[in-house]
Amino acid sequence: MFQVIGGRSVQAARVLAPRSAVLVEAVRGRKSRTDPVAKSKVGRIKVPPPVDPVEMVVLKERYGEYQMIMRALRLEFKEEMLRKRYEEDTGSLAEERARQEAQEHRVLMDLNHLENQRMLKLRIVRVQMEKEEADRKKFEVILQREQEQQEIVKEKEKEILKLQEAAKNFITLENLDQRIEEALDNPKNYNFAIDKQGKVVKQTMLQ
Amino acid sequence: MPMKGRFPIRRTLEYLQKGDIVFKNRVKIMTVNYNTHGELSEGARKFVFFNIPQIQYKNQWVQVMMFKNMTPSPFLKFYLDDGEQVLVDVEGKDHKHISDHVRKILGKTEEVLQAEAQAKMQESNPANFGPRKYCLRECICEVDGQVPCPGTTALPKEMTGKYRTKMAAAQE
Numbered sequence: 001m002f003q004v005i006g007g008r009s010v011q012a013a014r015v016l017a018p019r020s021a022v023l024v025e026a027v028r029g030r031k032s033r034t035d036p037v038a039k040s041k042v043g044r045i046k047v048p049p050p051v052d053p054v055e056m057v058v059l060k061e062r063y064g065e066y067q068m069i070m071r072a073l074r075l076e077f078k079e080e081m082l083r084k085r086y087e088e089d090t091g092s093l094a095e096e097r098a099r100q101e102a103q104e105h106r107v108l109m110d111l112n113h114l115e116n117q118r119m120l121k122l123r124i125v126r127v128q129m130e131k132e133e134a135d136r137k138k139f140e141v142i143l144q145r146e147q148e149q150q151e152i153v154k155e156k157e158k159e160i161l162k163l164q165e166a167a168k169n170f171i172t173l174e175n176l177d178q179r180i181e182e183a184l185d186n187p188k189n190y191n192f193a194i195d196k197q198g199k200v201v202k203q204t205m206l207q
Numbered sequence: 208m209p210m211k212g213r214f215p216i217r218r219t220l221e222y223l224q225k226g227d228i229v230f231k232n233r234v235k236i237m238t239v240n241y242n243t244h245g246e247l248s249e250g251a252r253k254f255v256f257f258n259i260p261q262i263q264y265k266n267q268w269v270q271v272m273m274f275k276n277m278t279p280s281p282f283l284k285f286y287l288d289d290g291e292q293v294l295v296d297v298e299g300k301d302h303k304h305i306s307d308h309v310r311k312i313l314g315k316t317e318e319v320l321q322a323e324a325q326a327k328m329q330e331s332n333p334a335n336f337g338p339r340k341y342c343l344r345e346c347i348c349e350v351d352g353q354v355p356c357p358g359t360t361a362l363p364k365e366m367t368g369k370y371r372t373k374m375a376a377a378q379e
Binding site: 108109111112115116119120122123 | 280293294295296298299308311312313
């Protein structure tokens with residue numbers, strides 16, 4: 001009776017008319033071949049629907065024409081799409097466009113290259129300046145260091161001279177007696193007095 | 208809920224959609240080499256921080272890689288379809304200049320973008336009926352105010368074909 005459906009059409013049937021919980025599409029032949037015919041169908045002779053030959057001819061012709069036209073249209077549209085795609089991919093316009101794009105790309109790459117060169121020049125100059133700066137600083141540091149060294153040497157020399165000067169007044173074994181005589185002859189008074197106002201008085205009585 | 212990160216605006220859709228660098232189809236890989244410290248890399252750092260999310264959002268199929276502290280001076284490198292490599296020096300540049308320069312040399316121009324948008328609009332004509340994948344609606348019965356689908360609710364008798372033929376036959 002009704003066709004047996006399975007697979008995707010089952011899902012479609014489920015979507016279209018999911019009224020009952022159980023999906024039951026009439027399956028062909030509930031009865032097996034051994035089951036007897038139903039009482040109401042005992043004398044039944046199945047007769048196909050009557051066909052009018054004239055109508056049939058006319059219908060066949062018309063349907064044929066219609067289907068031919070539809071098929072032709074469909075193929076036309078398909079071909080149009082394919083041709084459009086082909087033209088776009090490998091047509092003359094496409095080549096032109098590709099050439100144009102390649103040229104533009106070249107121009108832009110040249111621009112970029114120029115920019116890079118400019119940055120390179122700037123960078124070289126900057127690096128040069130930085131190197132010079134570093135050299136100068138190093139030089140300065142060296143100078144500074146040398147200067148400091150020289151100053152130290154000068155200080156040392158000064159001290160030596162001072163010492164030499166002072167050495168003239170040293171007491172040695174030779175002038176020991178002489179200096180003792182001198183010291184005894186000139187007694188030195190280290191005492192002094194100071195009042196609250198800060199006046200220093202060095203003249204005191206020697207005892 | 209507080210937003211995450213230092214400039215959470217970078218994560219908003221509005222900000223991402225404002226990005227205007229759409230690469231040409233030939234660009235496949237973009238590489239940024241920069242340093243995390245130093246005055247000269249400042250522009251590159253800002254570029255990576257602010258502009259890279261926008262670029263990646265607009266060019267989802269371009270691979271973008273960042274390399275830190277591997278170079279004495281920062282640069283961008285683009286690897287194209289046919290093996291060509293494009294080097295862009297960005298030492299000391301501002302992030303705005305960098306993004307303008309990149310858009311000029313490797314980005315799709317305004318006209319091209321607009322033409323593409325137009326083509327896309329033309330493809331998807333809202334007046335077409337067809338499969339869900341290509342069109343908005345499949346049948347007029349889905350539109351509000353139209354006759355509901357006879358598959359779900361029965362049509363009124365006057366609109367069915369068999370009633371009409373019966374009436375026409377009765378009249379003759």
